[in-house]
Amino acid sequence: MIWACVNNDFSYQDAAGEYLPYYVGDGKAFTLMQTIDWANVSAVIIHGGGNDWYNSPKVGEPGSTDITTTCGAINEINRLLSTTYPHVSIYWIAPSIRKIRIERENEPGVYDYYYCDNNFSRVGNTLPQFIEKMMESAEIQNTPCLDMYHTMGWNQYNQIYYYPNSADGDAHFDGTHPHNGYQEMARHIVGFLENNRSFK
Numbered sequence: 001m002i003w004a005c006v007n008n009d010f011s012y013q014d015a016a017g018e019y020l021p022y023y024v025g026d027g028k029a030f031t032l033m034q035t036i037d038w039a040n041v042s043a044v045i046i047h048g049g050g051n052d053w054y055n056s057p058k059v060g061e062p063g064s065t066d067i068t069t070t071c072g073a074i075n076e077i078n079r080l081l082s083t084t085y086p087h088v089s090i091y092w093i094a095p096s097i098r099k100i101r102i103e104r105e106n107e108p109g110v111y112d113y114y115y116c117d118n119n120f121s122r123v124g125n126t127l128p129q130f131i132e133k134m135m136e137s138a139e140i141q142n143t144p145c146l147d148m149y150h151t152m153g154w155n156q157y158n159q160i161y162y163y164p165n166s167a168d169g170d171a172h173f174d175g176t177h178p179h180n181g182y183q184e185m186a187r188h189i190v191g192f193l194e195n196n197r198s199f200k
Contacts, residue, residue, distance in 0.1 A: 099175030
């Protein structure tokens with residue numbers, strides 16, 4: 001997406017148009033991005049989610065230029081944006097806590113939930129380790145990064161309150177989507193931006 005924005009070339013996204021409704025809703029975000037006047041953009045906020053850790057085949061190391069890794073992609077995004085739009089401030093947001101549902105082997109339809117702390121590893125890294133590398137990658141480029149994992153005050157004991165299964169407060173546990181926590185997250189992000197403001 002960043003490459004498309006800096007080159008004003010959305011042919012890749014256009015070619016994937018039939019898949020957009022399944023993966024990212026109706027695709028309106030991509031249409032909107034093609035109309036951005038970057039001369040009037042002050043800041044870009046990039047929020048990494050739990051899926052960026054869970055589905056990332058290679059996290060890589062901070063400082064990497066290998067864009068097939070998470071760390072390398074962060075560096076490349078910073079490079080592309082800062083080179084093309086040097087007036088734009090870049091802010092990163094690292095994921096908050098989560099649990100993962102994994103189907104039991106040989107028991108279809110039966111799942112166990114794992115709290116993503118330093119005791120649960122995925123593709124060679126725990127979620128806290130992924131966040132540490134993400135934050136270090138942002139720091140190398142002097143771009144602020146908000147650690148939502150360690151600073152929200154959410155944990156495995158109060159997670160059920162923030163992460164119910166549905167937006168209407170259904171008590172079934174989801175573990176991934178903080179339907180009761182979006183306003184708190186927004187306030188946290190606003191405070192982070194105000195404390196690190198470098199744009200007009």
